[in-house]
Amino acid sequence: MAKWGMVIDLDKCTGCQACTTACSMENNRLPGENWQDVLFYTEGKYPNVSMKWFPRPCFHCENPSCVSVCPTKATYKDPDGGFVLIDWNKCIGCKYCQVACPYGVRFFTDEKAVVQPDIREVFPSSNGRQWDPPYKGPQDDPSRGIGIQPHGVVSKCTFCYHKVSKAPKGVADLDEDIPELKEYVPACVRVCAPKARFFGDLDNPASYVNKLIADKRGTRLKDETGNKPQVYYLSGGAAGGVPGLRSMKDEG
Amino acid sequence: MTENVKSPPILMIALAGLVVTAAFALFNLATQGHAAFNGSNLGLHWTFPIVVYDYFLLTSTGLAMVAALSLIFGGAHCQPLVRRCLWLALAGLVGGVAVLALELGHPLRAVWAIPFSFALSSPLWWKVIFVIAYIVLLLVVFGRLNQGGGWSGAARPPAILLLLAALGVTGIAGVVYGSMTMRPFWSSGDVPVAFIFESLLGGLAFAMFFTYLAHGFSQERMPSPLKGLLAGMMPKVFALAIVVHLMFVSSRALIGLYSNAEGLQVWQHLVASPLFHIELWVGLVLPLILMLLKATRGNGAAQALAALLVMISLFIARYDYIIGGQLVPLFKGAWAPPLLSYAPSLTEWSLLLMAIFLANAVNAWGESRFRLSSCEQGG
Numbered sequence: 001m002a003k004w005g006m007v008i009d010l011d012k013c014t015g016c017q018a019c020t021t022a023c024s025m026e027n028n029r030l031p032g033e034n035w036q037d038v039l040f041y042t043e044g045k046y047p048n049v050s051m052k053w054f055p056r057p058c059f060h061c062e063n064p065s066c067v068s069v070c071p072t073k074a075t076y077k078d079p080d081g082g083f084v085l086i087d088w089n090k091c092i093g094c095k096y097c098q099v100a101c102p103y104g105v106r107f108f109t110d111e112k113a114v115v116q117p118d119i120r121e122v123f124p125s126s127n128g129r130q131w132d133p134p135y136k137g138p139q140d141d142p143s144r145g146i147g148i149q150p151h152g153v154v155s156k157c158t159f160c161y162h163k164v165s166k167a168p169k170g171v172a173d174l175d176e177d178i179p180e181l182k183e184y185v186p187a188c189v190r191v192c193a194p195k196a197r198f199f200g201d202l203d204n205p206a207s208y209v210n211k212l213i214a215d216k217r218g219t220r221l222k223d224e225t226g227n228k229p230q231v232y233y234l235s236g237g238a239a240g241g242v243p244g245l246r247s248m249k250d251e252g
Numbered sequence: 253m254t255e256n257v258k259s260p261p262i263l264m265i266a267l268a269g270l271v272v273t274a275a276f277a278l279f280n281l282a283t284q285g286h287a288a289f290n291g292s293n294l295g296l297h298w299t300f301p302i303v304v305y306d307y308f309l310l311t312s313t314g315l316a317m318v319a320a321l322s323l324i325f326g327g328a329h330c331q332p333l334v335r336r337c338l339w340l341a342l343a344g345l346v347g348g349v350a351v352l353a354l355e356l357g358h359p360l361r362a363v364w365a366i367p368f369s370f371a372l373s374s375p376l377w378w379k380v381i382f383v384i385a386y387i388v389l390l391l392v393v394f395g396r397l398n399q400g401g402g403w404s405g406a407a408r409p410p411a412i413l414l415l416l417a418a419l420g421v422t423g424i425a426g427v428v429y430g431s432m433t434m435r436p437f438w439s440s441g442d443v444p445v446a447f448i449f450e451s452l453l454g455g456l457a458f459a460m461f462f463t464y465l466a467h468g469f470s471q472e473r474m475p476s477p478l479k480g481l482l483a484g485m486m487p488k489v490f491a492l493a494i495v496v497h498l499m500f501v502s503s504r505a506l507i508g509l510y511s512n513a514e515g516l517q518v519w520q521h522l523v524a525s526p527l528f529h530i531e532l533w534v535g536l537v538l539p540l541i542l543m544l545l546k547a548t549r550g551n552g553a554a555q556a557l558a559a560l561l562v563m564i565s566l567f568i569a570r571y572d573y574i575i576g577g578q579l580v581p582l583f584k585g586a587w588a589p590p591l592l593s594y595a596p597s598l599t600e601w602s603l604l605l606m607a608i609f610l611a612n613a614v615n616a617w618g619e620s621r622f623r624l625s626s627c628e629q630g631g
Contacts, residue, residue, distance in 0.1 A: 041586060110357065151357070225433065
């Protein structure tokens with residue numbers, strides 16, 4: 001069985017947010033409630049100002065704290081693929097997983113709209129979902145947190161389970177440049193223009209993602225939490241590095 | 253002479269308040285959903301309703317601890333307090349759980365999804381299991397005392413179990429926060445222990461205040477065993493509990509102020525707020541002084557005031573702890589400021605009032621139904 005993982009080369013990432021947009025389109029996200037996001041960090045004061053960015057999906061951790069705290073087992077680790085998924089039929093919206101995730105990648109979207117106007121009022125839903133967008137993807141699997149988010153539950157990036165899980169068995173990497181595999185590639189990886197993202201099987205020694213992690217000393221965000229993310233970052237220092245702090249620096 | 257303040261006026265006021273606040277909260281929740289709360293995905297997930305729920309829950313377990321300890325170790329002179337504490341514990345729990353039900357995304361689903369999930373790795377699962385056992389034991393002990401089955405006989409074995417359940421609920425509530433190592437403001441091995449002492453202090457404060465409330469804030473109207481308790485052991489134990497809690501509060505604040513760890517900068521923010529000083533000086537130090545001075549220790553007005561101040565202080569402490577642990581956003585970059593700001597919405601405030609009115613309505617009903625002030629009952 002595969003253990004899918006992602007490698008993001010920070011030296012190549014331009015912070016263009018194509019990944020964020022593709023994810024939002026693929027997964028019918030509400031504006032601002034981005035499962036995949038590129039975070040920007042500004043530091044310093046004029047004239048010594050720097051701006052860095054940091055792409056951040058859900059890390060589908062090997063040892064996820066969100067899974068261990070869930071009181072209903074709604075959040076679970078899929079043994080076939082290593083995805084961390086949410087069963088919306090079991091989620092009670094207690095938000096314990098949101099509190100326990102060190103990376104802030106979970107979303108309870110019943111709250112005030114992040115972006116105005118509130119798109120939920122523009123395209124209201126009548127079937128218990130957050131909204132009814134004019135375009136929506138065909139995939140809908142509440143037991144895996146796929147589709148338009150219902151009310152009262154938490155959601156998160158699924159590593160595009162609905163695509164990746166259909167990939168041919170035994171394949172080492174899902175590369176958008178291989179025509180027969182491109183339909184199985186997560187949306188954020190497929191659209192990455194500078195090809196900063198790679199997706200493959202971390203348990204397959206022959207996978208390109210493993211080679212990248214080994215050759216370029218891939219690191220994981222806040223490894224000290226013990227969550228062991230399945231997303232690795234590469235940084236040679238040319239651009240942004242993996243942030244040490246979870247918040248911006250308070251320079252006031 | 254035993255003379256109670258008539259419960260019906262309190263019951264009527266509480267019911268009227270309950271109707272108004274519940275109607276306001278329910279209307280806002282029905283029309284706005286959880287957008288009526290001021291939480292956000294920037295990092296504030298558990299907001300004021302959780303503060304209210306935890307406060308009422310821990311107050312309830314504290315009252316149960318006071319009752320169970322009195323039953324197990326205390327003599328007959330503790331008797332007047334026990335039934336009131338047990339019923340108050342139940343009333344507080346009802347108020348807290350009602351607020352929690354309105355905070356959850358799917359409260360009805362929680363009723364079956366939590367117990368039958370057997371999510372053994374989740375502190376919340378264990379908390380719910382312990383709360384179920386706690387409620388059952390609370391009713392059993394209260395029932396046995398009301399059957400007149402004896403002061404220390406039939407009620408003592410379940411009281412021991414009740415004490416363990418109350419300690420379990422409180423300790424696990426501490427684990428829920430203390431185990432969050434990614435949030436240094438919350439995380440510490442001493443949190444479950446601090447919660448237990450905080451809960452015990454809350455139990456003592458509520459027991460004292462509501463005893464006075466039931467007797468029109470007059471010691472003259474109390475039966476002599478109760479008067480003796482309030483003149484003797486009770487204020488001393490109360491003072492000791494304040495001291496222990498003060499040590500936890502001050503040591504946590506001092507370490508927080510000295511530390512450079514990310515997350516603990518929240519302490520600078522909290523200490524700069526007047527709320528913290530009200531909690532510390534008005535809510536803890538002043539009551540401690542009142543309980544230490546011989547002139548005020550046995551004075552009814554001073555005791556009731558001290559109890560009320562501690563009750564307020566503990567609520568501020570709960571608010572600062574739960575909200576403070578979420579003020580540093582988790583990886584939101586420039587989308588969030590270095591420190592989030594939060595103030596409860598009107599709907600959230602109404603839930604606090606709803607819990608207060610609901611708990612008081614249940615308590616006032618029990619006061620008249622079970623004649624909680626009566627020494628003869630359960631004796």
